[in-house]
Amino acid sequence: xKNPSRRRFLAVTCATAAAVSxxxxxxxxxxxxxxxxxxxxxxxxxxxxYWTSGDYSSGGLKQFNxxxxxxxxxxxxxxxxxxxxxxxxxxxxxNFKGTIxxxxxxxxxxxxxxxxxxxxxxxxxxxxxxxxxMDIRMPGISLSKLRQAALGLKAGGVGYYPKSNFVHVxxxxxxxx
Numbered sequence: 001x002k003n004p005s006r007r008r009f010l011a012v013t014c015a016t017a018a019a020v021s022x023x024x025x026x027x028x029x030x031x032x033x034x035x036x037x038x039x040x041x042x043x044x045x046x047x048x049x050y051w052t053s054g055d056y057s058s059g060g061l062k063q064f065n066x067x068x069x070x071x072x073x074x075x076x077x078x079x080x081x082x083x084x085x086x087x088x089x090x091x092x093x094x095n096f097k098g099t100i101x102x103x104x105x106x107x108x109x110x111x112x113x114x115x116x117x118x119x120x121x122x123x124x125x126x127x128x129x130x131x132x133x134m135d136i137r138m139p140g141i142s143l144s145k146l147r148q149a150a151l152g153l154k155a156g157g158v159g160y161y162p163k164s165n166f167v168h169v170x171x172x173x174x175x176x177x
Contacts, residue, residue: 033088037064037100041071045099050084068105068134075108077131082171086155087136090169093149096138103135103166104128127157133170135161143167151176 033051038044046067050060061081069076087100107115107128116122127133138146143160146167150158157175159168 033084035064035084035087035091035100036098037067037102039067039071039102039105042067047099050081051088056081065106065131068102068131070106070108070111072111072114073108075106077106077108079106079131080171082155083132083134083169086150086153086169086171087134089153089155090138090146090149094138094141094145096141098139101137101139103137103164105134106131127170127172132172133157133168135159135166135168137166 031051031054032049034047034049036045036047038046044067046063048060048063049057050064051057052060061079061084064084065076065079068079090096091100105128107122107126109129112122112126112129116124136146137143143162143165147158147160150167150169154174155169155171157168157170157172157177159177161168
């Protein structure tokens with residue numbers, strides 16, 4: 001009979017490797033994650049993959065960064081790729097085939113300060129200024145259902161703005177308002 005501690009070591013090693021490599025179902029190597037979005041302020045539309053061949057697509061991310069730019073200052077920043085994962089998970093949850101409407105993506109600190117001074121209910125240290133937040137809606141999906149789905153992800157902050165007709169999602173700490 002072989003050494004039991006060696007067998008145990010091999011079993012634990014194999015189990016650990018399998019668990020680590022499996023990851024979340026949607027992160028399989030070779031899969032593609034495509035989003036279709038429209039910036040309501042500029043009218044621009046984009047449908048492209050932000051994830052291909054098992055990794056984030058730098059070309060796709062650059063295109064989304066431009067779409068989500070601060071349209072007031074025409075400034076582009078690097079959006080947190082995990083933000084697109086949140087949006088993708090929401091899209092998949094609802095089997096949403098339409099165009100995701102973007103109310104707000106990146107906001108420069110200067111734009112954020114102007115909006116705050118105008119009494120627009122803008123946070124002083126908004127995650128929008130860090131490229132970590134989006135205000136969205138999915139036509140045909142109720143805001144309350146979108147909010148509940150976002151909360152269920154436990155992936156960051158979720159704000160609910162029914163009067164303004166959008167849900168805020170960000171990659172900061174898990175919280176709600």
